[in-house]
Amino acid sequence: MLLTGTATTTDxxxxxxxxxxxLHKHYKEAAIIIIDEYDTPIQQGYMKGFYEPLVSFMRNFFSAGLKDNRHLAYGFLTGILRVAKESIFSGLNNLVVNSVLDRKYSEYFGFTRDEITEMAAYYHASDKIREICNWYDGYRFGNTEIFNP
Incomplete structure (x- = not known):
């Protein structure tokens, strides 16, 4: 139905x-769902004047796919909007919010200098470190200098 364009909102x-x-049936493993930039449709809904119906849809979409789903190991969402537990995520359990301001995960938002140096050596490009730093440096998460987040 999705492919043919005949899907209903419920579908x-x-x-x-x-x-x-x-995925669970095929791989015999519970799925991991990663949704990047989950908040982009919300921002567009706000900008284009259909925020309320979109938020309602997203709340139901995330609830159906991420809550009480025995085929799901865990879900992971990224976005730039601050997560308000009372909004589209109100139907979810065990919601954990990690921010780029949290130092605990700061080294995981891109590549560290050590990783860049190791990759450059692997690809025989150690002489390009300065150029790589000029192109991809400039980010700091917590206390960590990050390249290309």
């Missing part, structure tokens, strides 16, 4: 759960 809302179920 789309349940699609994430259906996808995780199919």
């Amino acid at each position: 789309v809302i349940s699609s994430l759960k259906l996808l995780s179920e199919m």
Whole structure:
């Protein structure tokens, strides 16, 4: 139905759960769902005047796909908007919010200098470290200098 364009709103809302179920059956492992920039549709909804129906849809979509889904090992969402537990995530359990301001995970938002040096050596490009730093440096998360987040 999604492929043919005949899916109903309910079909789309349940699609994430259906996808995780199919992956679980095929691989015999519960799925990990990663949604990058989950908040982009929300920002666009706000800018284009359809915020309320979009937020309602997203709340149901995330609830159906991420809450009480036995085919899901865990879900991971990235975005730039601050997460408000009372909004689209109100139906989710065990929600953990990690921010780029948290020092605990600061080294995981890109590559560290040591990783860049190691990769450059591996690819016989150690002489390009200065150039790589000029192109991809300039980010700091917590106390960690990060390249290309």
